[in-house]
Structures are given as C-alpha cells and as structure tokens.
Amino acid sequence: MNSMSHKKAEKISMYFKFFILLIFGSLLMAPFVWMVSVGFDRTANITMPFPPRLIPEEPSGFNYGIVFENGRLIQSYINSAIVTISSVLIGVSSSLLAGYAFSKGRFKGKKAMFIIVLCTLMIPMEPRLIPLYKLFNSVDMLNTFWPLILPPIINGMLIFLCKQFFDQLPDTLREAAQIDGAGEFKIFFRVYFPLSGPIAATMVILAFIWSWNDFLWPLVVLNNQELHTVPLYLASFSLENGTSLGGLTMALATVSILPIIVLYLFLQRYIIQSIALSGVKGE
Amino acid sequence: MAKNSLELETTSGPNSQLKSEVETIRQKKRKSQLTWYIFLIPSFLGILLFMVYPIFESLRLSFYQSNGTIENYIGLANFKTVLTSGPFWNSVWNTFFIGIFQIIITIPLGFIFASLINSTPKGQNFFKVIYFLPNVTSIVAASMIFAFVLHPEMGIVNYALDSIGLPTLKWLASPDTSKWAVILLAVWHWIGFVIIICLANLQAISPEMYEAARIDGASGIQQWLFITVPNMAGTFAFLLITGWIGALQRFNEVYVLGGPNGSPARSIQTMGAFIYERGFTGFEFGIASAATYIMFMIILVFTFLNLKISKMKL
Structure with missing residues (x-):
C-alpha cells in the first residue's frame, strides 16, 4: 500500500515537473512565435496588432517579399558566409597544428609557449580595438574582409581543446610511424589528423558561432554598407527605424535567424556537446 | 639522413x-x-x-593625445580625464548593475531548470533544444525583437503582465527601467548556456552517491541539497566568472537598443559602449585607450580569479 502511494506521488511530481518545464519553455519561445506572426502582418508597419494574436487578421507575405526584394539581407548573408568560412578554416587549421604540437611535441620552451597561449584567453577585444584598427588602416585593409578573417588565426580556446583531445590519443601510434621513418608532418597528416574528426567538428562549430555573431570588431572596420555582415545590417536597420515598421523588422529578424535555427536543429546534438565541452573543459 | x-x-x-x-x-x-x-x-x-x-x-x-594622425605625449592626463569623467563612472555603474542582476537571476534559475530537465525521464533532449534556442540566436537579432517585445504599449511582455493583473513597466522608454529591459534580454539569452553547462556537470556526478543516499533514506530534496548542490560548486564558480567577464564586455545589445550613447539618457551605456563612443564616433583614441586599459585591468583581475579557482593549470 505504502509503496503504491509512493509511486503515485512520484508520478504526480513527474507530471508537475514536466508541466513547469513546458510553461517556462513556452515563455522562452514566445518572442520567436510573436516575431514570425507579426512578420506576416502587413498592417503591423503602421500599428502593431494589439492585443497580440497568434495569426494576423489578414496574413500576407508582403513583409517577407520586401526583405527578399530589397536584397541587402541576402548580400549581408553572402558577406557573413565569406567571412565565417574563411576565418573558421584559418582558425581551426592553425589551432589543430598548434594543439597537436603542444600535445605530442618535444621541444624547448613548450611549457612557456603554452602558457603564452593560455594568456591570450585573458585578453579581451576592447583594449586591442584601436591598435588593430590603426594596424589594418596602415595596410589599407579597412572596408575589406581581411580584418575579420586574419585575427581569428589565434584562438587560445581552440588550441586548448585540441591539445586536450590529442592528449587522449596514445603515443604508440606515433612511435610506430616513427620506426617507419615518417617525419613529423607526415605523422600528423597521416596518423593523427584523420583521427581528429570529433574535435575538429567541435572546433568548427565553436569558431562558426563566434565568427557569425561577431559584432563590435566588424562594426569598427566595415563602414561600407555593401560589406556589412548580417549582425551589422540588422543593427543599422534597427537603429534607423527604431520601433516603427514592426512588420518589416520582424520579417527581417525571422529571415536572419531562421537558417541558423534550422542548422541548429539539424546539428543540435553536436552543438550542445561542443558548448558543454568548452564549458566543462574550460573549467 | x-x-x-x-x-x-x-x-x-x-x-x-x-x-x-x-x-x-x-x-x-x-x-x-x-x-x-x-x-x-x-x-x-x-x-x-x-x-x-x-x-x-x-x-x-593611453599616454598620448591622439586622433589617429597627430599624437602628443600628455602623460597620465587621459587616465585623469577618464577617472574624473561622470559618463565613464555612469557606464561602469550601468555595466555592473546589469551584469550583477543578470548573473544572480540566471545562474540559480538555470540550475533549477537544469535539475528539472535532468530528473524528467521523458523529453530531456526536447527541452535541451528548446531552452538553448535563444542562445543560438545572435544577440543583435534578439535585441531587435526585444525592442518590440518590451514596447510599453504594444509589446507582449506588458500585455502579459497586464493580463495577469501585474503593474506594467515602461522598459526602454524610461531611464528608470531601461536597465531592467537589458537584464531581461540578457537572462533570456544566457539561460540556455547556463542550463547546458549545468546539465553536462550534473550528469557527471557519480550515481553511486545518490544510491548510497537513497539507501540511507534521504529524500529527493535532501539528495539535491546535500549531493547535487555541493558537487556543482565548481560549475557555479565557472559560470559566475565567465558570466561576469562577459557582462563586463557587454556592448552588442545596448548598442542596438540604445545606440553608442546608451539612450535613454545614457542609462544603458556600458563600458564597451563608452569606449566605442569615445574611440569611434569622437576619434579620441588616447582617452578611449585609457578607458580600455582600466576596463582591461578589471577584466584581468576576474580572469585571474577564474584560472585560480578552476583546474586550468598555469
């Protein structure tokens, strides 16, 4: 009897927890739902629908049509893609090489050099902003993508994660290849690089998120509107229009967020794992 | 060879x-x-x-008066200017205020929800995905949406507050409440990250400890209080310090919501925005550099604390 009621209580508490999670989850989702809904409302550009409603009185694709017709969002998508893909490639390759060297290498100054890498984690962007601006100005690279692509070549967090990964791989693999007379580069590319899939995927995901959402530095170096990345375009649109043009703003936000959300839903397991890894290992 | x-x-x-x-x-x-x-x-x-x-x-x-082309050595004058400037201390106050409330709200709330997710047998993955979604959204796009979500007359937050009989706020329309608007946005955006980190570490606690406690007759809440919470101390420290460092660097959302001067009435101008305003709208490179150095020193202290507390060996 006792165990029966105990089980019942457990079940009730389980449903209760589930219910709370559902409520809070819908609160977090509400801005997204509202965003999509207002985006379909043509009249929202003059007065926002109030009280809020899930389905607009007269649903129309007008706002979404304008977003695509205008073309600036698509242009900024292309810009963001160029910047992100290049900087991810550069950052992940250099970090793989460095992480591997710090894990398997035997050379003078290894410890000191690794400490230098960890120290870079302590240096935020702000104190480097003006000197970097002047540096890229002096080589005439402002209003190009280079200032966004080149600096991510150094990423202490990626090197750290990569070193940790290679630390778990046995040294015996190296020794076997060494006996065959393979050089260090050959050993890396033939033996360890093919095994680095899981950590490389994590590094790509993290570097992608950082580069795609980067805002302050692009804002400083890109004045030319045609070069604006997605966040820059959104910010300039938002600052220009404030809280007028609600329908258009929401349509723009929807189109800018949606591809990332779709990508996230497909890769959610890996993305969440990567975030957790950067937090757990960084701890 | x-x-x-x-x-x-x-x-x-x-x-x-x-x-x-x-x-x-x-x-x-x-x-x-x-x-x-x-x-x-x-x-x-x-x-x-x-x-x-x-x-x-x-x-x-930071020791020069500079506009990018002409430079004059002026010693510590820039630091003096910054440290005696009202707007700078105002930006420090705003940064700290928003950061402190973001953290003391998000970490406990995120931990509670992570524990709830961890203890539901069904739909764990579904909730993980849903709760992490705001964090995937770029903060710039999120700020754009929140300008409307928090609109005093036509936003959904005030509508919801009103419909359950609570008083409504003016949010970004008034300097008295604008910081709370940023805090709400920051909590919404950050909580998914806190939940993911907490979950990963919750699942790393050995199940044997819970089993031993259950044999000793500890209730669910007792287990949570005496096993889970102490085992999460390291995680909390990590979140506290990374969160605080992130908060000190806050710029994106306040720039989108209030521009470089953090309107209304500089009430949401953070240190980052102050530096941007001085450096890149006023081109006072020397003053901006001095301000970044002060900010850098503050961040450095906290990062150092983080490395000391954590297991990352230096």
Missing part, C-alpha cells in the same frame, strides 16, 4: 663511433625540434600581430 649514415661509415673505433652516434641523435632531435616550431608558426604569428602588439600599442596610446 644520407649525411648521417656517411658519417657513421667514415668514423672508426668504438669511442668515436659512439660520439658520432650521439651527435647524429642530437642533430635529429634538433631537426625534429625545429619541425615542432613550424607547427606553431601560424598561431604565434597571430599572437604577435593581433595580441602582443595591440596590447602594448594601446598602453602607449
């Missing part, structure tokens, strides 16, 4: 052979040492150009 084997052949006698062997091993070692440095060239070139140089250049600039 060819040279080494040749050396071996030409030398005679056990002693000299040993010597030359030691020599070749040494050479090989040196050669392989050099290869390792090649692995590190890209990263260290980056460190030199994009970390070391800017940090020292920024320090130098």
Whole structure:
C-alpha cells in the first residue's frame, strides 16, 4: 500500500515537473512565435496588432517579399558566409597544428609557449580595438574582409581543446610511424589528423558561432554598407527605424535567424556537446 | 639522413663511433625540434600581430593625445580625464548593475531548470533544444525583437503582465527601467548556456552517491541539497566568472537598443559602449585607450580569479 502511494506521488511530481518545464519553455519561445506572426502582418508597419494574436487578421507575405526584394539581407548573408568560412578554416587549421604540437611535441620552451597561449584567453577585444584598427588602416585593409578573417588565426580556446583531445590519443601510434621513418608532418597528416574528426567538428562549430555573431570588431572596420555582415545590417536597420515598421523588422529578424535555427536543429546534438565541452573543459 | 649514415661509415673505433652516434641523435632531435616550431608558426604569428602588439600599442596610446594622425605625449592626463569623467563612472555603474542582476537571476534559475530537465525521464533532449534556442540566436537579432517585445504599449511582455493583473513597466522608454529591459534580454539569452553547462556537470556526478543516499533514506530534496548542490560548486564558480567577464564586455545589445550613447539618457551605456563612443564616433583614441586599459585591468583581475579557482593549470 505504502509503496503504491509512493509511486503515485512520484508520478504526480513527474507530471508537475514536466508541466513547469513546458510553461517556462513556452515563455522562452514566445518572442520567436510573436516575431514570425507579426512578420506576416502587413498592417503591423503602421500599428502593431494589439492585443497580440497568434495569426494576423489578414496574413500576407508582403513583409517577407520586401526583405527578399530589397536584397541587402541576402548580400549581408553572402558577406557573413565569406567571412565565417574563411576565418573558421584559418582558425581551426592553425589551432589543430598548434594543439597537436603542444600535445605530442618535444621541444624547448613548450611549457612557456603554452602558457603564452593560455594568456591570450585573458585578453579581451576592447583594449586591442584601436591598435588593430590603426594596424589594418596602415595596410589599407579597412572596408575589406581581411580584418575579420586574419585575427581569428589565434584562438587560445581552440588550441586548448585540441591539445586536450590529442592528449587522449596514445603515443604508440606515433612511435610506430616513427620506426617507419615518417617525419613529423607526415605523422600528423597521416596518423593523427584523420583521427581528429570529433574535435575538429567541435572546433568548427565553436569558431562558426563566434565568427557569425561577431559584432563590435566588424562594426569598427566595415563602414561600407555593401560589406556589412548580417549582425551589422540588422543593427543599422534597427537603429534607423527604431520601433516603427514592426512588420518589416520582424520579417527581417525571422529571415536572419531562421537558417541558423534550422542548422541548429539539424546539428543540435553536436552543438550542445561542443558548448558543454568548452564549458566543462574550460573549467 | 644520407649525411648521417656517411658519417657513421667514415668514423672508426668504438669511442668515436659512439660520439658520432650521439651527435647524429642530437642533430635529429634538433631537426625534429625545429619541425615542432613550424607547427606553431601560424598561431604565434597571430599572437604577435593581433595580441602582443595591440596590447602594448594601446598602453602607449593611453599616454598620448591622439586622433589617429597627430599624437602628443600628455602623460597620465587621459587616465585623469577618464577617472574624473561622470559618463565613464555612469557606464561602469550601468555595466555592473546589469551584469550583477543578470548573473544572480540566471545562474540559480538555470540550475533549477537544469535539475528539472535532468530528473524528467521523458523529453530531456526536447527541452535541451528548446531552452538553448535563444542562445543560438545572435544577440543583435534578439535585441531587435526585444525592442518590440518590451514596447510599453504594444509589446507582449506588458500585455502579459497586464493580463495577469501585474503593474506594467515602461522598459526602454524610461531611464528608470531601461536597465531592467537589458537584464531581461540578457537572462533570456544566457539561460540556455547556463542550463547546458549545468546539465553536462550534473550528469557527471557519480550515481553511486545518490544510491548510497537513497539507501540511507534521504529524500529527493535532501539528495539535491546535500549531493547535487555541493558537487556543482565548481560549475557555479565557472559560470559566475565567465558570466561576469562577459557582462563586463557587454556592448552588442545596448548598442542596438540604445545606440553608442546608451539612450535613454545614457542609462544603458556600458563600458564597451563608452569606449566605442569615445574611440569611434569622437576619434579620441588616447582617452578611449585609457578607458580600455582600466576596463582591461578589471577584466584581468576576474580572469585571474577564474584560472585560480578552476583546474586550468598555469
């Protein structure tokens, strides 16, 4: 009897927890739902629908049509893609090489050099902003993508994660290849690089998120509107229009967020794992 | 390689052979040492150009009056200007205020929800995905939406508050409440991250501890209080400090919501926005550099604390 009621209580508490999670989850989702809904409302550009409603009185694709017709969002998508893909490639390759060297290498100054890498984690962007601006100005690279692509070549967090990964791989693999007379580069590319899939995927995901959402530095170096990345375009649109043009703003936000959300839903397991890894290992 | 084997052949006698062997091993070692440095060239070139140089250049600039082309050495005058400037201290206050409330709301709330997710047998993955979704959204797009979500007359937050009989706020329309608007946005955006980190560490607590407690007759809440919470201390410290460092650097959302001067009435201008305003709308590079150095020192103290508390060995 006792165990029966105990089980019942457990079940009730389980449903209760589930219910709370559902409520809070819908609160977090509400801005997204509202965003999509207002985006379909043509009249929202003059007065926002109030009280809020899930389905607009007269649903129309007008706002979404304008977003695509205008073309600036698509242009900024292309810009963001160029910047992100290049900087991810550069950052992940250099970090793989460095992480591997710090894990398997035997050379003078290894410890000191690794400490230098960890120290870079302590240096935020702000104190480097003006000197970097002047540096890229002096080589005439402002209003190009280079200032966004080149600096991510150094990423202490990626090197750290990569070193940790290679630390778990046995040294015996190296020794076997060494006996065959393979050089260090050959050993890396033939033996360890093919095994680095899981950590490389994590590094790509993290570097992608950082580069795609980067805002302050692009804002400083890109004045030319045609070069604006997605966040820059959104910010300039938002600052220009404030809280007028609600329908258009929401349509723009929807189109800018949606591809990332779709990508996230497909890769959610890996993305969440990567975030957790950067937090757990960084701890 | 060819040279080494040749050396071996030409030398005679056990002693000299040993010597030359030691020599070749040494050479090989040196050669392989050099290869390792090649692995590190890209990263260290980056460190030199994009970390070391800017940090020292920024320090130098903070002693100069500079607009990018003309420079005059003025000693500590920039630091004096910044440290006696009302807007700077206002930006420090705003940054701290928003950061402190973001953190003391998000970490406990995120931990509670992580515990709830961890203890529901069904839909764990579904909730993980849903709760993390705001964090995937770029903060710029999120700010754009929140300008409407928090609109005093037509936003959904005030509508919801009103419909359950609570008083409504003016949010971004008034300097008295605008910081709370940023805090709400920051909590919404950050909580998914806190939940993911908490969940990962919750699942790392050994189940044997719970089993032992259950045998001893500990209730669910007792287990949570006496096993879960103490085991999460490291995680909380990590979240507290990374969250605080992130909060000190806050810029994106306040720029989108209030522009470089953090309107209304500079009420949401953070340190980052102050630096941006002085450096890139006023082109007062010297003053902005001094301000970044002050901010850098504050961040450095907290990062150092983080490394001390955490297991990352330096």
